[in-house]
Amino acid sequence: MPIVQVNLIEGRTLEQKRRLVAEITNAVVNCVDAPPDAVKVILNEMPRENYASAGVLYADKK
Amino acid sequence: MPIVQVNLIEGRTLEQKRRLVAEITNAVVNCVDAPPDAVKVILNEMPRENYASAGVLYADKK
Amino acid sequence: MPIVQVNLIEGRTLEQKRRLVAEITNAVVNCVDAPPDAVKVILNEMPRENYASAGVLYADKK
Amino acid sequence: MPIVQVNLIEGRTLEQKRRLVAEITNAVVNCVDAPPDAVKVILNEMPRENYASAGVLYADKK
Amino acid sequence: MPIVQVNLIEGRTLEQKRRLVAEITNAVVNCVDAPPDAVKVILNEMPRENYASAGVLYADKK
Amino acid sequence: MPIVQVNLIEGRTLEQKRRLVAEITNAVVNCVDAPPDAVKVILNEMPRENYASAGVLYADKK
Numbered sequence: 176m177p178i179v180q181v182n183l184i185e186g187r188t189l190e191q192k193r194r195l196v197a198e199i200t201n202a203v204v205n206c207v208d209a210p211p212d213a214v215k216v217i218l219n220e221m222p223r224e225n226y227a228s229a230g231v232l233y234a235d236k237k
Numbered sequence: 238m239p240i241v242q243v244n245l246i247e248g249r250t251l252e253q254k255r256r257l258v259a260e261i262t263n264a265v266v267n268c269v270d271a272p273p274d275a276v277k278v279i280l281n282e283m284p285r286e287n288y289a290s291a292g293v294l295y296a297d298k299k
Numbered sequence: 300m301p302i303v304q305v306n307l308i309e310g311r312t313l314e315q316k317r318r319l320v321a322e323i324t325n326a327v328v329n330c331v332d333a334p335p336d337a338v339k340v341i342l343n344e345m346p347r348e349n350y351a352s353a354g355v356l357y358a359d360k361k
Numbered sequence: 362m363p364i365v366q367v368n369l370i371e372g373r374t375l376e377q378k379r380r381l382v383a384e385i386t387n388a389v390v391n392c393v394d395a396p397p398d399a400v401k402v403i404l405n406e407m408p409r410e411n412y413a414s415a416g417v418l419y420a421d422k423k
Numbered sequence: 424m425p426i427v428q429v430n431l432i433e434g435r436t437l438e439q440k441r442r443l444v445a446e447i448t449n450a451v452v453n454c455v456d457a458p459p460d461a462v463k464v465i466l467n468e469m470p471r472e473n474y475a476s477a478g479v480l481y482a483d484k485k
Numbered sequence: 486m487p488i489v490q491v492n493l494i495e496g497r498t499l500e501q502k503r504r505l506v507a508e509i510t511n512a513v514v515n516c517v518d519a520p521p522d523a524v525k526v527i528l529n530e531m532p533r534e535n536y537a538s539a540g541v542l543y544a545d546k547k
Binding site for chain 2: 201
């Protein structure tokens with residue numbers, strides 16, 4: 176039942192996503208004793224102009 | 238004031254979305270006694286490579 | 300696979316929550332052709348001082 | 362550490378986003394005494410057919 | 424229609440929350456030309472043991 | 486910059502949370518090449534009456 180949402184900048188390869196969801200699912204299964212089937216992972220990809228740190232868009236950082 | 242977010246795989250038709258938000262809004266109005274105007278629904282569509290169950294991307298499922 | 304999150308002011312009874320998740324699940328099953336097992340609903344209850352409309356906390360509304 | 366997510370209809374200019382994240386970050390820094398570096402802002406843009414109020418899609422409103 | 428969710432560590436006073444939602448709402452109204460009524464703000468308060476940076480819970484930081 | 490939100494049923498020990506955020510952070514660092522400092526994890530704990538699968542509250546499951 177754990178549902179994990181990952182917000183990250185767009186541009187990862189399919190292979191990176193494949194590994195990311197597999198490793199996060201393992202982490203959840205190991206640590207909170209949930210069956211693998213119950214673990215759902217959502218990747219939310221953001222364009223660089225839709226994320227900011229310290230008030231500055233990622234698209235504007237050098 | 239209830240705000241509902243629905244995460245679903247992309248590819249629904251406009252007509253399906255139209256019915257989905259209408260029926261969810263009805264459900265909320267009926268069950269928690271909120272005025273219809275106060276109910277907001279956000280649909281968050283995910284590509285098949287951005288959602289995983291049991292550690293496997295939906296795009297990789299047969 | 301649709302995952303629904305409902306943000307609402309705290310204070311609903313168990314019976315109201317029971318009906319709400321059942322009706323929302325029905326709406327999703329009817330409209331997007333998902334199997335009932337795949338539909339997950341999260342209720343996120345907020346204290347009245349943690350929600351604002353038009354810049355005013357719900358706790359401060361008359 | 363405050364993490365702010367803003368759901369809004371798509372179609373803002375880069376300049377509008379730039380000002381929006383700067384002003385929201387200032388608001389957070391002023392009000393909860395967080396260092397600017399710790400404030401993250403995510404903009405989640407929705408197509409007009411993915412948002413509804415009172416059970417009607419924004420795309421269907423006149 | 425912009426809906427803003429702010430995740431922050433618990434422990435702010437009512438007065439801090441009051442100012443925070445007012446200033447964030449102003450920022451949104453100024454920058455994306457939304458009517459104040461349409462702006463909703465949700466505060467999601469987290470206990471110190473429910474937030475981590477660099478893999479370390481906030482509750483464990485010195 | 487990846488920001489991870491984990492929705493799970495309440496009742497984990499502090500030690501379980503400690504391991505969970507550490508392992509998830511490692512997974513993200515390994516798979517998407519982010520510096521550890523940039524990875525934030527939010528745990529959102531839900532009471533058993535605030536989560537449903539197949540239209541039935543977790544609190545009502547045997």
